Amino acid sequence: MEFMDIIKERRSIRKFEDRQVPGDVENTLLEAIRWSQSWANTQCWEVLVVKDKEVRSRLQASMSKGNPATKAIVEAPLLFGLAGRLQSSGYYKGRAATKFGDWFLFDLGLAAQNLCLTAQALGLGSVMVGLFDHDKAKEALGIPEGYELPVLIPLGYPAQAPKPPKRREIEEFIHYDRF
């Protein structure tokens, strides 16, 4: 089944060919985010597409020490940032509806996965980058108050083919009726 190949063959890719991503491909990736579901269709996402070299350098400077995606932040042909409007997902009339408060991380997870799987289907590699100084990165991108930018996503044609990291077996995480 071809669809499961996309799920199973996706890897976190941090090295890319020196080859631009065509505009129509970039547009399809944005469409994939656009079609994501979200809490009561709140669609809290804001997408940054970062091409400017100086902005890329500032984002790179925000990476936490040892982040294996540090080079990719400047070198990837395409760099997306996923920001979320706060107090929207999981909120009704200005109040959090559940004990988890703001669901923006969940909804951005859904949208990010739409993006990464679509990238895989189009022959692109990507990686979710979350380990950085988020306030520094916000400043570099001029993200206003009321929004957060949890994730940066470098994309491009893969120049590496990493082996899949070991996964837990289904038996290790499945529970029938009770935990």
Add this chain to the structure above:
Amino acid sequence: MEFMDIIKERRSIRKFEDRQVPGDVENTLLEAIRWSQSWANTQCWEVLVVKDKEVRSRLQASMSKGNPATKAIVEAPLLFGLAGRLQSSGYYKGRAATKFGDWFLFDLGLAAQNLCLTAQALGLGSVMVGLFDHDKAKEALGIPEGYELPVLIPLGYPAQAPKPPKRREIEEFIHYDRF
């Protein structure tokens, strides 16, 4: 492009045909979760598969008033619960690595989207249910301390074909280099 059809044709489905989901399909759905990426491969997910009628009733009783998925919790042929181990995703050596603290909602979002898109590819409908009393639901499922259960996901063969809710245009959420 067939893959984008899956992204675009996925709807939130809350009414299902009276038709069981074969075991091999259920297994493929679990494989899709298993292959999800996660923070440093922490794989914080635990999956509940709820078949027992009494447990289903107790979960239904935990739904917030007006939740449109209330019936689906008991009627769906298949009901998954996605739980997450806390202080794992986003943590290093017992300490949160970023200002966002625990990333379990993000990682469960990635895994949940793997599940829902795979369901769509297999002809199934699904809906993410997050509006309920999470502590009551945890109790019904015997979820231990140190875990949370943010999302329940009813699945089955769709008995409805809802129109897509209106989405923001790409132009409304894209920003080049600066917000």
